[in-house]
Amino acid sequence: MTYTFGTTEDKLIYYYIYYSKMQLIIAEKSTAAETIAKNLAETKIRIQDFGPVKVWYTQINGEETVVMPLKGHIKNVRYPETFRKWNEETLMKMIDAKLVYYPTAEDNIAVIKKFAKKADKVIIATDYDTEGESIGFEAIDVVREENTKSKVYRSVFSSLTTKELSEAFKNLQKPNKDLSDSADARREIDLILGAVLTRFISLAAERLGNSFLSIGRVQTPTLAIIVARDSERRAFKPEKYWRFTATIQTKDAEFLAEYKDGKVFDEKTAEKLRKTKNEKKAVIDKVDMKKRRMPPPKPFNTTAFLRSAAAIGFSVPNAMRIVQGLYMKGYVSYPRTDSEAYPPTLDLKEILNELRNSSSYSKAVSEILKKPLNPTKGKEAKDHPPIHPVKLPNEKLNPQEARIFDLISRRFLATLSDESEEEIISIKLDIKGNEFTAKGSRILVPGWRSVYIFSKYEENILPEIKEGEILKVLKIDEIEDFTTPPGNYSQGAILKIMEDLNLGTKATRPEILKKLMERRYISASRTLIPSEVAFAVIENMQKVSNEITGAELTATLEKEMKLVEEGQKKKAEVVNESRDMLRKVLKNLQSKRKEIKELMHKALLQQYIFGTCPKSGGKLKLVVSKKSHKRFVGCSDYPKCHFGMPLPQSGYFFISPQSCPKCGIHMIEWHAKESKRTYIFCVNPACKVEKKEKAIAKEKTKK
Missing domain, CATH: 1.10.460.10 (Topoisomerase I, domain 2)
Structure with a gap:
């Protein structure tokens, strides 16, 4: 709603804004602009809409102030219109063509021009990185078109807290043209x-x-x-191998020991081990026990955060979107950083005292504050500190937001926690002249692992055993298997x-x-x-x-x-x-x-082939009906062969390299339009697929 200036006080503000000197603060997004205005306002805030652009009027640092947002870049770059048509002849000319910067946010540009005329000071408050600086200079160029005398400054901050914003706007810097360039x-x-x-x-x-x-x-x-x-x-070719595992019994427990080489590829060695299957005694040759200290993880830079988020089920784009939203709300620090070291200026105790107010973190905070703070550190970068929590949310976050905030908070606490201590046990056994080994581990001191629950650690506790002991072999199992290909890369990897x-x-x-x-x-x-x-x-x-x-x-x-x-x-x-x-x-x-x-x-012809037709032996391919425009799987031998299979009619899909284990036809990866979920399934109605996927697939193919 547009604010109407009706009272005498309102009209006085209006006079200051339009006829007197003031400072113009330009933020990158509307959420950031609102947060800056609310956190730094020294007088009542008044809001006015200029079309889709909302601005905030108040006093900041004793000066009449207008805070306005952009929506990211307000200019983009493209080729001149002469290169609009695609053809081979223009490609070499395109390499040397002069590019054109053009406006993409006319509404925001108009508001900048409106206030730039009377602004004796302009403060760029976009994200402090190369992209944010480029956006800032786009705004500066617009300001200069209207007012060449106004002084232009840059505020630098890594979180949207009142304290950090206040410091940033009291210690203004010069815009950095090198970053923008x-x-x-x-x-x-x-x-x-x-x-x-x-x-x-x-x-x-x-x-x-x-x-x-x-x-x-x-x-x-x-x-x-x-x-x-x-x-x-x-291209991977599976290779056959065998594993031999012995079940060993002590007075109080049982444990497993495996042949020392793990996978056995040699048939002669496998045959030799088969002869031990009836052996009932195992001699303990050696027991090696070590203690190992594991340091806490380093603070989150962007890549480490995204990899950790991917490990707990988030896609990389989704994790980035969520953490950006948490930053804009003032709950976490700026999420684009290369740094793995907290700067001396970061008040770690202040953050800890904030987290102490949550029952989820209060116990860990109390333990951390018992000793002098000694955070882990990796590489240092000058741009922004590592990603860390800033304050507890004052609203109920949705489940995904809450999980990301929890991940960041627990990582922060882990970087300030003690080392964990583990006991590693290695046992060598002799079974009829063949060496078997058993490996065990257990946590002695949880340390940082007690708070950073996302670090998986599985204990394997072995019974107490002494060298020279003779134990009973209950059985020796032989497992025949084949090597498997390396997995596809995960998003984090x-x-x-x-x-x-x-x-x-x-x-x-x-x-x-x-x-x-x-x-x-x-x-x-x-x-x-x-x-x-x-x-x-x-x-x-x-x-x-x-x-x-x-x-x-x-x-x-x-x-x-x-x-x-x-x-x-x-x-x-x-x-x-x-x-x-x-x-x-x-x-x-x-x-x-x-x-x-x-x-x-x-x-490219192969991208539309599903496999071999079970009736004619022809190729099963993607077909789009000329009449109904529906897509389906048809046989290349049509009209002699009428074999066909339905396909989802909404969303989009591509043919997966994975073949159906039952019929051998390539499955599809379908990206549902309505639910924004992904399903991999076989389109052959004769095959059984997971009920949830099958139900959705059938529902879509009815259209």
Whole structure:
């Protein structure tokens, strides 16, 4: 609702705002603007709507103040309209074309202009990182169009608490153009490289419109890593092995011992061990007992947080969305950070005293405060402190928010807790000349593990045994099995690999995974399974150009952009270097265009094949009815063969590399539109699938 200035006091405020000098605070989002206004207001707050943009009027630090929000970037970058049409002839010209920055948030820009005219001071209060600084300079450019005399400052904060905001607005800094240029260099490089290569591969494969094939500077090398792991799985050949496990009895208990080598691949060794199956005695050759101290975990940087969130069931994009929301509400610190060390300026006791008010954490806090605080630490970064709780929520969080807040709070407490102490026991047994081993462990002092419940530890307590003892062998079991392929990467694992290879930044890595999912290159499940389209793009690009799919080019550009951030290189220099790199890559690709076209056509046809028709032996493929526009599985031998299977009509799906264990047809990974959930199931009505999945699948295919 628009606030009406009716009283005498209101009119006086109106006069100050429109005709007198004042300061303009520009925040990145509406939630942040409101929090800043409420936490720092020295007089009554008045709110006014300018279309969709809400502003807050008050006094801050004795000055009449307007606090207004942006909605992220208010400008974007694109190619000129002359390059709107996709064709082969313009690709090389696109590399050197001058990019255009254009407004994307006219309403916010109009409000900036309205207040900039009378603002003698402008304070940028966006997130303090490269992206936030770029957004800030977009606002500064708009201010300068209306007022060249106003002084521009920067407030730097890592949490939206009253204390930290108050300090930030009393100790204003200068905006950092190098930070902004680094972000803009990344935007421009990603646009140039992504647009040129996406157009080239899409034109070569004749996949235009909504079916275009996306290529990205960070996206494609990341996808290549995921595809490589799945290729390794597909090429894996199982190898037979045996395990021999002895059940040993003491006076008071039983325990298991395994043949020393674990997996036995040699048939002769296996045969030798089979001859011990009737042996009833085991001699204890050696008992080795050690105590081990395990230090507490390091504080959360962004990657460590996202990996831990993924380990307890959150997708990376969802975890990032939730923690960003908790930050905007003032419950946790800024979630995009490389730091693993709390700065000396962070009041750890203040946070502990806040957490003490929760029954979930009060016991741990009391234990921590008994001793001088000595937090763990890893690498230090200058941008923001590690992710930590700021205050207890004053509202009921939804279950996902509550779990993420609990994860962050317990990690914080763990970093300030004592080491845990464990006892590790190793026993060597002789059974008829064959060495068997038993390994046990137990926690002696829980330490940090008592509060950080997300760190899994399974005890295996062995009975007390002395060297030289002769124990009874109850039985020796033989298990025959086959080796299994390595698992697909989890979302958390791929984030760590991206960090190690310098692919992307702490802020962009979650977005890259999100894009790969949205573009249906990979599954949206906890384990990342590439689609056939992903295989087609990566495998064929690797045949002609490893520069695009490898991490080296991207990592080199990341280092260059870091130099811009540190003021050691100019933005234009780095962008032009990337243009030169791309020019060489494109020339190589264009020389092999015919080969790429043939390879892509052949590979992309496979993405719609489900398997072999059980009736005619033809290929089961995706079919879309010309009359009803419904999709279903049909046989390539139609009209001779009328075999078909239904498909979900809502949401989207791609054919999974996983085959149904019953009928052998490729299952589908269906992303339900209504529930936003993912289901993997066989579309063959003759197969039994999990009831929940089957019911939903049937419901959707009725449409």
